[in-house]
Amino acid sequence: MRHKLSSIFQLKKGLNLRTPFTSQPPKMSSMAFSATFFTPLHHFTHARTNPPNSPSFPFIKSSLASSNSTFFHPTLSLQTSPTFPRLFIKPRSFSVHARAATEKTIYDFTVKDIDRKDVPLNKFKGKVLLIVNVASRCGLTSSNYSELSRLYEKYKNQGLEVLAFPCNQFGMQEPGSNEEIKQFACTRYKAEFPIFDKVDVNGPFTAPVYQFLKSSAGGFLGDLIKWNFEKFLVDKNGKVIERYPPTTSPFQIEKDIQRLLAA
Template sequence: MCLASDGGLKSVVALINVWVLLQTMAESEKDASSVYDFTVKDIAGNDISLEKYRGHVLIIVNVASQCGLTSTNYKELVELDEKYRETKGLRILAFPCNQFGSQEPGSREDIVCFMRQKNASFEMFDKIEVNGSNAHPLWKYLKSKQGGTLVDNIKWNFTKFIIDKNGQPVERHGPMTNPSKLLSSLEKYW
C-alpha cells in the first residue's frame, strides 16, 4: 500500500480513528466512577444519560422474552416496580439481550409489544450485548464492580445488579434469584 496516495492516506487515517474510538470505549468503563457516567439508548433509540437516575435505587437487569425464566422475572419485576416506584423511588432498567440461546430475537417493536403484554412500565433500553468484545461499556463496568462466581461474565438472562443512590453497583444476583427475593437487599439501600 502506498501511503502517499490519497486512498492509502485515507485508509491509515480511518484505521487510526477506529483505534482511537476503540481505546476510548475500552477506557470508558475503567474511568467511570458510577453508573451516572454512562449514556445508553432507550428502546426508541434515544440517548439517555443515567445521571437522570441520581438519587434512586436501581435494578439493572438483562432481559429476554423467550427464556424459561421470563414469566416469573417479568411478573415480579412488574410487581416491584408498581409497589416501590413511587413509595421508595425504585427504578428498574431492563436491557434486552440476545446472547443467551437467542432468546431475545425480536425488533424494538417486538420488545415493546411484549412489554405491553406483560404490563411492564419499567424503563426498557435498546438491545445490547453483555459479554464479549461488543459488550456495552455499562455492562463491562457493572461486571468489573460486582464480579460473578468463578468468572465475571454474565451467565444467562436475568442477571440483576442493585445500584445504590450514589450510582454504585452494590450487589449482583444471578438468574435463579427471583426479583421478589431482592427486597431484603433493596431495603438496605433505601
C-alpha cells in the same frame, strides 16, 4: 599391572573421553544451545510485538457472543498464539484498570432506550436501580417480568427504578426487534419500567454500561453474565452494591432494595 594401565589409557583415548575438570573450551553445539534457550525472552520484548493495526490479543469464537461477534479468551489466546512464547506474564495494568473502572458510577454512561433515543443515566441520580438483562423467550421470562413489574409498582414512588436491557446472546431467546420487545413487555406483563435498546453483555461488543457493571462486581475483565435475567443492584450514589445470578427471584432481592431505599 603395566599392561592393564596401558589398555585403559588406549581405550580412553580411543573414545575421546574428557574428565569433568578438562580445560578445553565447550564445543560450538553447546554455545548454540545456550543462545537458543534465551531467544524467546528476547523476542518477547522486541521481535514478537504485534504490528500497529493488529489486535493486542487474538480472539476465539464463542457461543456466548452474539452471532456477529467473537468472545475474547485471554488465557487460551496467550497459550496458543504464535506471536507469544509459551509463557504467561500477567500485565500489571490489569489491576490498575480494574481500580479505575470502579471509580466510575452508573451516572457516567449514556444509553439508548427502546426507541433508540439517548438517555443519560444521571437522570436516575438519587434512586436505587435494579438493572437486568431480559429476554422474551426464556424459561425465566414469565416469573421475572411479573415480579419485576410488581416490585416496580410497589416501590417506584419510594425511589426504585428497574432498568431492563434486552439481550439475544443466550440461546437466541430475544430475537425480536425493539418494537416487538416493547410490545411484548408492555402488553403481556404491563411493564412500566424503562426498557432500553438491545445490547451485548458479553464479548468484545459489550455495551459500556455492562463493562462497568461487571468490572464493579467481578474483577478486571468481569465475570461473564451467565444467562438471561442476571441482576445488579445499584445504590443512590450510582455504585454497584450486589450482583445476583439469573435464578435469583426479584422477590428475593426485596429486602436488599428496602435497605437501600431507607439509607
